Amino acid sequence: MILILGGTFDPVHFGHLRPALEIMECLGADEVRFMPCRIPPHRGAPAVSAAHRLAMVERAVQGQPGFMVDRRELEREGPSYSVDTLESLRAEVGDQRPLCLMMGMDAFGGFRSWHRWQDILGLAHVVVAHRPGSPLRDPEDWISEAATEDPAILRDTPAGAVFFRSVTQLDISATAIRAMLRRGESPRYLLPDSVLEYIRLQGLYADHPGDRSARFA
Numbered sequence: 001m002i003l004i005l006g007g008t009f010d011p012v013h014f015g016h017l018r019p020a021l022e023i024m025e026c027l028g029a030d031e032v033r034f035m036p037c038r039i040p041p042h043r044g045a046p047a048v049s050a051a052h053r054l055a056m057v058e059r060a061v062q063g064q065p066g067f068m069v070d071r072r073e074l075e076r077e078g079p080s081y082s083v084d085t086l087e088s089l090r091a092e093v094g095d096q097r098p099l100c101l102m103m104g105m106d107a108f109g110g111f112r113s114w115h116r117w118q119d120i121l122g123l124a125h126v127v128v129a130h131r132p133g134s135p136l137r138d139p140e141d142w143i144s145e146a147a148t149e150d151p152a153i154l155r156d157t158p159a160g161a162v163f164f165r166s167v168t169q170l171d172i173s174a175t176a177i178r179a180m181l182r183r184g185e186s187p188r189y190l191l192p193d194s195v196l197e198y199i200r201l202q203g204l205y206a207d208h209p210g211d212r213s214a215r216f217a
């Protein structure tokens, strides 16, 4: 089973890494592919280049068995639609291997506005990492039909289920980290030290790159 976590990763932080590890372990997935997107279809342009975002994710996954970076969205022209990504992954792994597209509840809330969302469910399961407690009060019919809390269904079928799982809540966002860096504050302990070190060396997200060295002493 392959778990896929797409995002802008601008920058990657523990709010991405910890839920990915918890879901990987609970599903018994073989790998988690962190997939930085090139041009996010649902939001504005990232603050730093694709090359920087990729370099940060590569540092973040180092040393964790099963975690890896998949560059296919960065190498493709045009907007990063998940359905295109899953089609290309499916062609590589064959019809039978389970694929699981992981997302937070915030992202799942807008799932039906995604490009060809129904085709996505034909290609992969959707795994929703949510806060503890009931994920949805009045689930729509299509969700009720596809929903499961049984990891075995995800392991035994290649696609089509929606799996809800509560994960440790880490109130961390890339937006807040970028704002801290702009203000000259340290975001340490919100993201891996190796990523922060890269940000510091490259002078990313700072308004005044010239005097950044003092900020991370």
Ligand code: ATP
Pocket (backbone or CB within 6 Å): 006, 007, 008, 009, 010, 014, 015, 016, 019, 102, 103, 104, 105, 106, 107, 129, 169, 170, 171, 172, 173, 174, 175, 176
């Ligand atoms: P930004 O603040 O720039 O919007 P972000 O921190 O939300 O960024 P993204 O790269 O946009 O990060 O997120 C990729 C995926 O990770 C999304 O599915 C999102 O729901 C999930 N995610 C982001 N932060 C967290 C978090 N703290 N806990 C759980 N999931 C998260």
